[in-house]
Amino acid sequence: MTDVTEIDRAHAAMVADEADDVARLRFYERLAESELFMLLEGEAEGDQISPAMFEAEGQEFVLIFDREERMVDFYGKAIAPYAALSGRGMAQMLTGQRIGMALNMGVAPSAMLVPAEAVDWLAQTLGNDPEEVDGQITELTAPKGLPEVLLEALDRKLATAAGLAVEAYLCGVTYEGGGRGHMLAFVGTVEGAEGALTAAVNEALVFSGIDAGMLDVAHLEGGDPVSERVAKVGLRFDLPSPQMPSQPGANPGMDPNKPPKLH
Structure with a gap:
C-alpha cells in the first residue's frame, strides 16, 4: 500500500x-x-x-x-x-x-x-489571464489586513516557482489618484518567466477563495530605488533554487512542449 x-x-x-x-x-x-x-x-x-x-x-x-x-x-x-x-x-x-x-x-x-x-x-x-493595469506608484508600505489563507496560498504557489525569480516581496501600495491595494513584487525575474509568475499569483488568489484583482504583480530588475524600497517594507518570500532539469520520459505528456492528443 x-x-x-x-x-x-x-x-x-x-x-x-x-x-x-x-x-x-x-x-x-x-x-x-x-x-x-x-x-x-x-x-x-x-x-x-x-x-x-x-x-x-x-x-x-x-x-x-x-x-x-x-x-x-x-x-x-x-x-x-x-x-x-x-x-x-x-x-x-x-x-x-x-x-x-x-x-x-x-x-x-x-x-x-x-x-x-x-x-x-x-x-x-x-x-484565465490576469488583467494588465497601468498606474504610477506614489507610496509603498508594509502589507496590512491580508487574510492568512492568502499568505499560505502564496507561500505554497511560490514554492513551485524554483528558478523563475530571485525573491518576491508583498507590500501595500498607493497609486497616483489615491487608489490603494497590495502588490507582490518579483525581483530578478528570469526573462520570459513574467507570465508564468503572474499566472501563479492569480491561481493563488483563486484557490484561496479570495476574489481575483485584489493583488497587483510587478517585476523588478533589482538594485533600483523601487526594489530597495519593497525590500525594506515588504514581506519577503524566498523562491527555491532551481533544480537540474530531468530528461523528459518517452511517455506522452512528459514533455510539456509536446502534449498528447486524444484519438
Whole structure:
C-alpha cells in the first residue's frame, strides 16, 4: 500500500466538510499541480493516445492516478500503458469534450469521480489571464489586513516557482489618484518567466477563495530605488533554487512542449 499523498489529504479535508469552499478549492489546487498518470488502452502512437475510459452517471471518464504504483494496482499487471502529465495539462486536454476524471478508483481513500463540468471549470480557471493595469506608484508600505489563507496560498504557489525569480516581496501600495491595494513584487525575474509568475499569483488568489484583482504583480530588475524600497517594507518570500532539469520520459505528456492528443 502506498503512502498517503497530498491529494489524499486534500480529498479527506474536502469530504470532511462539504460546506468548506476553501477545502474544496485546495483539493482542486492539489489536483492541478500534481503529476497524474492516465491509463491507456494501448501504447501511444506518436503524440496520439487512446485513454482507457468507462461510463458512469451518464458520462465518460478517463482513469487517472496520482501514483504510478496505484495505477499498476488497478491495472493488475506489472506494466501498464499510460501517459503522465500534470493535472493542469490533463484538464486542458479534456476540456470541452464532456469527459470527466476517475481518480484513484478502488486503490486509494481519495477515489472519486470528477465530472466533466468540474474538469471544464478547472481548465477555465487555470486559463484565465490576469488583467494588465497601468498606474504610477506614489507610496509603498508594509502589507496590512491580508487574510492568512492568502499568505499560505502564496507561500505554497511560490514554492513551485524554483528558478523563475530571485525573491518576491508583498507590500501595500498607493497609486497616483489615491487608489490603494497590495502588490507582490518579483525581483530578478528570469526573462520570459513574467507570465508564468503572474499566472501563479492569480491561481493563488483563486484557490484561496479570495476574489481575483485584489493583488497587483510587478517585476523588478533589482538594485533600483523601487526594489530597495519593497525590500525594506515588504514581506519577503524566498523562491527555491532551481533544480537540474530531468530528461523528459518517452511517455506522452512528459514533455510539456509536446502534449498528447486524444484519438
